[in-house]
Structures are given as structure tokens and as C-alpha cells.
Amino acid sequence: MEKFIKLDGLVAPLDRANVDTDAIIPKQFLKSIKRSGFGPNAFDEWRYMDHGEPGQDCAKRPRNPNFVLNQERYQGASILLARSNFGCGSSREHAPWALHDFGFRAIIGESFADIFFNNSFKNGLLPVVLPKAEIDALFGLTEHTPGYRLTVDLPAQVVLRPDGYAIPFEVDAFRKECMLNGWDDIGLTLRHAEKIREFEARRRTEQPWLFA
């Protein structure tokens, strides 16, 4: 998995609560059997004026000038500023794949849906939860300051504003280690293969019907 240590990046604000995975990547793109190439279709229904289907050349499609991520000033953003319950809805990992492919490496929000939160860590996309008051302030700063950037420092667990103000955030120690080192979950788990086998053998004896 991709490492995440420290990110200094341009911030793009998406000022909506409950941004769902259907909005992040509409279902017609889930027909792909690949993990990559979803970036051009991230937020497809909000981003383009026409209806998107897999296999189109998105560069030629009409863009919705009102959609915030289409604005010139946010091009190249790698930090997405979000509201509450971001990523609610389906378990589709295509959502973090699309956001990552679009260029985001961190999402800072008030809260995240559980499965999306989990999926993000596994794809080099760091979800950062901050208190509502901090998020409100960051929306104000981003909107009023062209080229507004933030630094997300995972080892120190802080979001650093350009004015020097540092906002601490929580992250599970295990997930942090995995992200800092770019560890592969499966490899880590297989270190416990012997324990898994023992557990399984015991379970098979106690509840054989589970192994029919």
C-alpha cells in the first residue's frame, strides 16, 4: 500500500454534508474490473453537464462551471475539505480509488461513514476528522484565500495552517503504522497464520456445522 507521511497541498472545499458514494463515483463506472482509471469520473454527475458512461473521453465533455472542483483555483488540489458523514452509502472501494486517482491524498472532514473511512486507509488516502469549529474556520479560510494550502503531518498527528496554527487529530495507532510504512494488511495478517489455523481448528470441532 502507498505510504503517507506528510502532505503539503492545495485545499478544495466541498461544502455539503452526507456526500454519498453514488455521488463520488456513480454506479455505471463500477462495471470496470480494474482498480484504476476512475479519476475522470469522480463526482461525474456534479462535474459534467452531460450523462457519463464508461469509456468516454472525459476531456471532451461539457463541464458544469458551478461545481466547485471545476474552478480554476482548485485545480491540482490534493486535500479535500468536507463536512459530516462524508462517504456514506455503499461499500464501493471505487470511491477512494476515484478520489485518489483524481489527485486527493487526504480528506479533512467533520465525520466519515465507517466503511469509506476504512477503505480510504487502504488506498493511500488519509481521512482526518476535526471538530466542527475547526472545519468551519477552514472552509472560511479556503474560500477567502486563493491558493490556500494545508500541511497534514501524520507522525505528529496535526493539520498545520499557514498561519502556524496546528490542529491535532486522532488516528488509530495500528492504522497509522500501516500508513507510515506503506504496509500491506494481508502480509501483516499472515504473520498470524498459525493463530488463525488454531482458531479455525477449534471452531471446527466446537461448531462443525459452520464448516459444512
Next chain:
Amino acid sequence: MARTLYEKLWDSHVVHVEDDGTALLYIDRHLVHEVTSPQAFEGLKLAGRKPWRVSSIVATADHNTPTSHWEQGITDPISRQQVETLDANIREVGALAYFPFKDKRQGIVHVVGPENGATLPGMTVVCGDSHTSTHGAFACLAHGIGTSEVEHVLATQCLLQKKSKTMLVRVDGEVGAGVTAKDIVLALIGRIGTAGGNGYAIEFGGAAIRALSMEGRMTVCNMAIEAGARVGFVAADDTTIAYLKGLSFSPKGADWDKAVAHWRGLVSDPDARFDAVIEMDASRIVPQVTWGTSPEMVTGIDGTVPAPEDFKDPVKSEGVARALQYMGLTPRMRIDQIAIDKVFIGSCTNSRIEDLRAAAAVARGRHVAANVKLALVVPGSGLIKAQAEAEGLDKIFTAAGFEWRQPGCSMCLAMNDDRLNPGERCASTSNRNFEGRQGAGGRTHLVSPAMAAAAAIAGRFADVRQLS
């Protein structure tokens, strides 16, 4: 120490715990479908790994499969490729059971697992699909997972998971006539919001839940994810045990008795403590209809559409304004004045036999209104379709002007040809009313099967309790 059912299910599956509490949970059942698995199988192969325990896998094709003209196969080449990829992957690695496209037991993964006895009390169940919470109806710990986790479970038979907080949703009393499991869970989401269950595992209890059939409990647990909880479940009881008796993969003979004895213990201890408790009075719940673009935007059939200024929080108020604009509704409009274009009865929330019976009871001897362009009934599985046909439900539906289709996810997420056109309004028994969920620009209102049938007949939302 007294433990909740969640703690019992959790404790009995822990293989290893990291210092920060992240646990490796052993997985008993792995349900697989075509959309979220190809990248996982590919990843496994690229890493030179083999599946840990193939007999845990039950697979079916559901999201992309067409619901009509099966003789033509899957005409969309990209959908076909995805289904064929699943066929090839299962052929290569094997499975306990595979119900491919057109198999008589094929259907929606969350319908197929339980009806074949592949979901048993005390199991951990995972699937690359958020509505895996459905299986919690059987006193299971059932997690929806992402594709990386699908690969992780394939390779290790374990899921890395942090323990959730516990929430008890206790629905006391009795629901009135015409009020169903769907209304209970929509009313709950209306109350706690779509993020209300974030970080919690929800146990549904109380007299009104106990009184539900397994079908009804599955409907409730199905939408736990819509309340923000990754898992939702109901304790095991006689209803659970009676449902499972004699199913294909249910234990048999002496194993059955041992299993039942074990299942009896799958309840929260009487003095167990929950981190949060929500109490609801079933007798006060009326048939629910969503009006917005999130399941929490819901009210009773006797209610009205709210106005943005009713909400003090500016983000919320703006969200309501945006939803009303998308939905083409005006503030203060009565719910029963909203006319519809299409009806969808189906999905893993409401496509089981009991749901079809409830809808058919309303449709019997009546006819779909002239303004309704399409009223679809899509059974959850081939087995349900066969049973419904044996009961004559298909005839009732077609005589009333509904279309009777082949099983699958269908217009729940519109990955196949069943979808809404821009601006079309649908009474749907599915679980998500997000923008574009049932087709770009489509407008979804979530309701129970009886309410969907009533809307089809009236051409607008109508109170099923007032239909004589």
C-alpha cells in the same frame, strides 16, 4: 460479566488483538458478487496467494444481471464481462455454492444467503456490499466491506476490525395495521439521522422487533447501514430457529440440536450495558415516505414536505433546499399530493415473499393508475419468484398492470437497464434515495411494499391504511 450480544459475537471471533485494540476477527461466511470482487481476485493472484477457506464462499451474480429477456443473455458488454469474470474466478478457486446468472437459485446476494441457510446464527458474515448488515437478522455479526477487505478475507479468512460502541434500539409496543418493518426502520433513521449510528453496532430489540418475521428483521437490519451503523442485528429466538429448519445449508441431525442449543445463547444478557439506547413506540409509527435525497429526509404519509427555514443549522438548511430542488418539490406540499411516474418493488430490503404478498394484497383486483408509466416487481431470488408464482402472486400483479420480472438488484441501483429517466419520480421499496441512485436525475421516494403498491394504484402516494 454481563455482555451484550455484540460482545458475545465479537469475543467468539477474535483471533488476535493489536495493542491499540484493532482485532483480527475470524470470518465464517464470505458472500461474493460480481461488482466488488474482480479486483480482489486479481490482487490475490498477482500476489501469488490462494484463498484461505474456499468452503466459506457463497457467490452469485446480481447487480448487473438483466431482469427481462434472459434468452438474450447480458447484452451490455461491460456488465457481461464483469459477470463472466466472476464465473471465471469461482471456476478457478471454487466455492461452497455458486448461483450464476440464470441459475434457479440466483438472486440478490443478501436474499440468497439466508434463504439457503448459508447465514447461520453466531456467524461472522462479510460481503463487499454495505447491505451485508441484512444478515444480522440471524444474530450474526455481518459487516459490509470494501474490495481490499474482500481480498484480505479471501487470503486470510480474517477481517481487521476495531470494536464498535453498542447501541440498543428498542421498539416497544405493537405496530398498527399497514405499518411494516420498513416503516419502523425509516422512522428510526428519521429520528437519529443517517450518521446517528456512526461508530455503533446496533442491536434491534423490543416487542415490535420480536414480533417481526425473519423477512421483517432482515428489512430492519438491511437499513442499519442507512443509519450509519456498519452492523445491525437481532437476537436469536424461536422465529430464527423455525426459519432455518430444513434449509440447504442449515445443520442437520445431531448437529441441528447442538446448533440450536448454541443459538439460544445468542442474546444480550439481561443486565448488559449499552453505550446508547434509543427507545421507540411502535404504535406511534405511521407509514413512512422519504421526500429528499437521504434516507433521513423522511416523514409520515400524513405529513408534509418541510421548508429549508425549518432547520437552524445552515448546512442542514441548505441541504434541504438542494434536496427539494433536486426532487422537484415545494415546501409544505402534502406527501399524499405527490404524483409518481414509476414504481419499483424489489431490492435486498423488500423483495422477499412476505414483501411480495403484502404488495399483492394491495394490488389484488385493482389497477395501476394511468399516469404510472412502469410498475416493476422484481423478486429477490429465483426461489422467491418460484414460490410467488406457486401462490399466484405473479398473476395478481400482471392483472393489475405491474410487470413481473426475473430476480436481481434491478432498479435499486440501476446498473442494468431498469432505471429512471431524468426527472422521473419513483415509489421504491429499496434503501437509498441518493441523487441519481436509480438513474441520473431520477427522484426516489423510499416506502414499504404495501405503500409502493398503494402508490401505483393511486398514481400518487396514498395511505395504505385507508385502502379498504
